[in-house]
Amino acid sequence: MADPSGPGKFILVGLSGLDWKSFDARTSNGSLPRIAALRARGACGRVRAQGAQSEAADFATLMTGVHPEVHRVWMAQEPWEGGVRPLSRASWRAAPIWARLAAAGVGTGS
Numbered sequence: 001m002a003d004p005s006g007p008g009k010f011i012l013v014g015l016s017g018l019d020w021k022s023f024d025a026r027t028s029n030g031s032l033p034r035i036a037a038l039r040a041r042g043a044c045g046r047v048r049a050q051g052a053q054s055e056a057a058d059f060a061t062l063m064t065g066v067h068p069e070v071h072r073v074w075m076a077q078e079p080w081e082g083g084v085r086p087l088s089r090a091s092w093r094a095a096p097i098w099a100r101l102a103a104a105g106v107g108t109g110s
Contacts (some may be wrong), residue, residue, distance in 0.1 A: 011038065012097070014062055016055065020046065056087045064094040 027036040047058055060073035068074055072093035077084045089096075098108040 011042070012062075014059060016059060060092055060094075063096045064092060065097050065100075066094045070094050 026032045027039055047062060056076045057068050057073045060071045061068060064071045070093070073087060073091060076087055078087055078091055102108045
């Protein structure tokens with residue numbers, strides 16, 4: 001039987017506003033055993049935004065794999081005909097990684 005954690009498997013989890021101190025404690029003390037196991041077999045780290053206004057751009061960069069010049073996300077809000085509105089996934093001008101993989105025939109889930 002094939003090892004389900006072998007080559008060809010990839011998981012990306014992005015969490016905005018995660019309390020890292022609590023996360024570290026819970027993955028160390030057994031409260032989150034499955035997450036701890038994933039963390040032990042892979043890589044885990046923090047992406048630090050340059051400031052509150054760039055957090056949306058940083059997250060879009062992580063999820064699309066392209067620079068802000070391509071995905072066109074610069075701030076947490078965007079202008080629209082009614083004034084200014086919060087940014088959403090619909091604001092991105094580049095497809096997220098999972099959509100591009102699916103288009104190439106690679107099975108994904110989100």
